[in-house]
Amino acid sequence: MIFFSMLYRNIKWRVHNWLTILFTIVQPILWLILYSTVASSTMKSTLSINYTSFILPGLMFLVCFASSCSCGIMNYIMKQEGSFNRLLIAPVSRDTMILAQVTEAILCSFFEVVLITFISLFLGVKISFTIASFMMIVLVLFLSSFLIASLGYSLSLKLPNDMVYQTMMNAIVLPIFFLSSALFPVDKIKGILGVIVQWNPFTHSIDLVRSVMLHQEIVLQDIFFTMGMLIILCCLSFLWARNSLKKEMEV
């Protein structure tokens, strides 16, 4: 049950630092409202659906990336305030500590995804779910947030301060976002860029969410491939976080 106590504490931290929610959601909302409106006229001939609907799944991932990154920020704040030391010498497993922090970041991601989806309804986006498609979207977003939050957790234990951390996370997350199918169709991209886009796991994740959310198309092969890939990456990322926390004792 210590997991839930730690999770509750982390949620209290988030509520206390509510600005972290604001900072991570402002940019995706601006993309949704301003960018999609401006770019929709250009993209009209390329797409069969409204452009705001097209970029919504990509922006849902951007929201997940941004709020999951704040998982690492909590480590810096705890170190600064001293509670990090107290937790490390408490009889609590390292896995529980990491999972409680990562889960809080995932919950924050979900809250922000719901918010941005709600706003998109006022911009003409039409969404229809079945229970299966809804669960699938939740699972893909969960795994994506888990991956980025664990990555952020590890990096926050390696990098010297929150400024360097933020810069590093931006340097990781923004290329992943731009070199994916978040903002435009990627079928016609050729050459090295095309290869990078196809190797980007989030291209497949965004495509999957988009096809389920907007077209109600569920291709089992795509689901297994994307889920499998995300689960493997999540395991690797969690193991790295675990190892990084263990190494805190071996400086």
Added chain:
Amino acid sequence: MYAIEINQLSKVYKNGVQALDGFDLCVKEGDIFTLLGENGAGKSTLIKILTTYLKSTSGTVKMLGLDLNKEADKIRKQIACVFQQTSIDTFLSLEENMLFQGKLYSIPNDEAIKRMESLITVFGLSSYRNLPVSSYSGGVKRRLDIALNLMSNPKILFLDEPTVGMDVQSRNAMWDMVRKIRSELGTTIFLTTHYLEEAEVLSDSICIMKKGKNIVWGSRQKLTKLLDINYIELCLLNINIKKIEKYLCNKFPKWKLILKDSSIYIQNDKDIMDLLLKVLLQEKIQFESIGYVKPSLEDIFIQVLEEANI
């Protein structure tokens, strides 16, 4: 029985700094033990290793009969540490902080509430209960930090420089609190400090460390013996201070002299003030002041180091 047994403990950080170098120590159960040392002596590294925060490079540590390297999880349940920096969560209330600490140590809720109420009374925190923790003064935060760490009824409590930066009143209150924790809860207390006075007032046993080594270790009486030594402090006007020191050394080869800044400290085993004054006047050595002084921690270090030849 010993609460802590340290044998040949060494710690070399990855950047090559050797913080502990074959450190040996034993602390009796129920004692208030003080670790004295200057900045960089290795006190914080030692406390971090003993509290399972850091791993040592070599050596063995037994705490409450358990091997620190193999049974860290069992040890964690029986210790608590108040670090130099307070460790309370400012986004939680006083009660939430204490109950969360109880959860960390798997204390049943009813029991945790009982302990919390008792600690709030003992540490005089009742009037702060409904105030935001972030508004507390440094002293109150420190009290809450200690109370928090006592929620688990630890058998050993580590206090890392608990009075640093405190005014005299808060420091005296802290000392009373430390005595109270030992007498009422029977907790073994391991504290680090810069201040000799603190060690003298509080401790049953004391260790002075320097450069990761144990220089002096024993009962308070042993250190008090060192403190009883008087020095004569001779502040000189003459810039050629080394020449004067050499002159005094040659004239009185049995005297123990320490040169520091523009002063010479002479160990006053027998009353040598009259003799010294006579020599100074005879030789027309100009001086700014002369008087008896108690040795500082640094002076004791110098003396102990000379004797230990480190």
